[in-house]
Amino acid sequence: MVWLLAIATGLIVANLYYAQTLIGPISATTGLDPGAAGLIVTLTQVGYCLGLLFIVPLGDLLENRRLIVTALLLTALALLAASFTSSARLFLFASLCIGIGSVAAQIVVPIAAHLSQPATRGKTVGKVMSGLMMGIMLARPLASLVTDAFGWHAIFVLSAITMAALALLLRARLPQRQPQSGMHYFALLGSLWHLLKTTPVLRRRAAYQACMFGAFSMFWTCVSLELTGPYFHLSQTGVALFALVGVAGAIASPIAGHRADQGKSRSTTTIALMLGTLAFALPLLIHSSRLVDLGVLVLTSIILDMGVSANLVTGQRALFALPAEIRSRLNGLYIALFFMGGAIGSSLGGWMYAAHGWTGVLWAGLCFPVIALGLYATE
Template sequence: MVWLMASATGLIVANLYYAQPLVGPISQATGLDPGAAGLIVTLTQIGYCLGLLFIVPLGDLVENRKLILGALSLTGAALFAAAFSSSAALFLAAAFCIGLGSVAAQVVVPFAAHLSKPETRGKTVGTVMSGLLLGIMLARPVSSLVTDMLGWHAIFVLSAIGTGVLAFVLRSRLPQRVPAHAMSYPALLGSMWQLLKTTPILRRRAAYQFCMFGAFSLFWTTVPLVLAGPQFGLSQTGIALFALAGVAGAVASPIAGHRADKGKTRSTTAMALGAGALSFAVPLLFTQGGYAVQLGMLVCASIVLDMGVSANLVVGQRSIYALGAEVRSRLNGLYMSIFFMGGALGSSLGGWMFAHHGWRGVLLAGLIFPAAALILYATEFTQRAKP
């Protein structure tokens, strides 16, 4: 069941990232202005954020399997609409709905936490999140390869079909889970603000991941433009192979979850945030060397960044899931929506910085995100905050 959930989250969340390396061809095909190309990624993430705030909390109120299948239906329909879009407005609307429906993944993750034992919850969540992060990391190379062979429309058609198959499998395999709550939907949403105000560990962990995911989205939104540019001249296949290197970062998820189960939350957080800063600082400071050296440095930076992001994500989820099963979906919705706002900020900022200040400007902007998280992390010691 854990591996089924891990696979499901990966397949669902991949829908958020298929368009990321295809910003150029999609913009040309739909007539989208190059300066607004970042909206392709940003609107998807905004839809995802809104779904996290208004759909995922329903996991504390309605039967979870039914909620997952409803969200997947929306995703499948939006994917078909994206595949056959001929205008920028239609594609952007479909991108928003893809993000909105893909929050099904974040109903599955707390579901896995419900089914696990408390002493192994971190490892279980880490395994499921490995699937989710593999989906994020594999989405870019898969979409690039499919685009090279069949055109950019094909990846959305294939994903729509895959989403339908996944919905059928989950309907037959997932157990039912009916929450004990009897509150109304407005009361459920109203309780989220109170949870945010009264849960300092949620605010802290969400702030850390806001910064880390902002850096992640900034990097992966702009690096395909750099790789396709005159310095490296890579094709979509070459960019896909580059993105495959980032998959190695997913190995950090179960390791971080296991360390959190052992009470090593604070040290794991420090390593994760430090890895994020290092991934931008090294290519920013070391600009010497030929083609192979610079490309190799970018590959290493992508792996280190993905490891830091995945480790920090799992440790954060492990911390908030320990706060109580009855509020787990709402806490998860708040946590994920806050840090995906960081992702939306990072992707839009990355496109703007690259257009106006080049790759060096992107690296400087990217470094600010983990640096801010490290400054906040330092207050854990000055304020004696609980890790």
């Protein structure tokens, strides 16, 4: 069941990232200008945030399996719409809807916590989240490879078919889980603000991860533009291979979860935030030949992905130690808050790259984990 949940979350969350390395070809087809190209990623993340705030809390109210299947079928429809349009407005609207539907992944994660024993909850959530991080990281190279072979529309058609098939599989295999909250929907939404006010660990963990995910989104939104630019001059296949190496960072998720189960959350958080800082410092400090610079960027992608993965799982382990009846809302708030950081990072990244080039992106990206370290120092 853990493997099924890990694969499912990876496949679902990948929908948020297919467009990240395809900004160039999508913009050319839909007529988006370079300054607005970051909206392709930003609106998907905005949709995800909206879904996290208004749909994921339903996991504490409605039968979870039915909620997941419905969200997946709606995602499949949005993916089909994106694949068949050449209109910028329609594509951006479809991107928003893809983000909203993909919150099904965050209804799956609390199920994993619910099914696991308290002593191994961090390790189990870490395994599921490693599947999620693998989905994020594999989405980019897969999108680039499919685009090279069949055009950018094909990846959206392929994902729509996958989401429909996954909906049928999860309907057959997932256990039913009917929460006993006794609340109506608007009371449930109203409780989100109360939870945010009364749960300091939620506010802190969300702030740390918002900074880390902002840096992550900025890097991966802009690095494809740099890699295909005049200095590195890589093809989409080259970008795919580059992104594929970054998958190595997913190994940090189960390790961080296991360390959190052992009571080592503080040291794990320190390591994660330091890795985020190191990732952006390396390419700023090391300048040499084209090959060396490319190697530094590869190392940067691995280190950054490790830091983001480790910090994410450590935060979720802390939240899932709280009562089961509020886990879906806590998880929804946590992911929504740090995805807002991701949306800021991706939109700021597009502007920084257009105005100040790759060096400007690196300096802006470095600020995010440094701010997180500053916040963490006050804990």
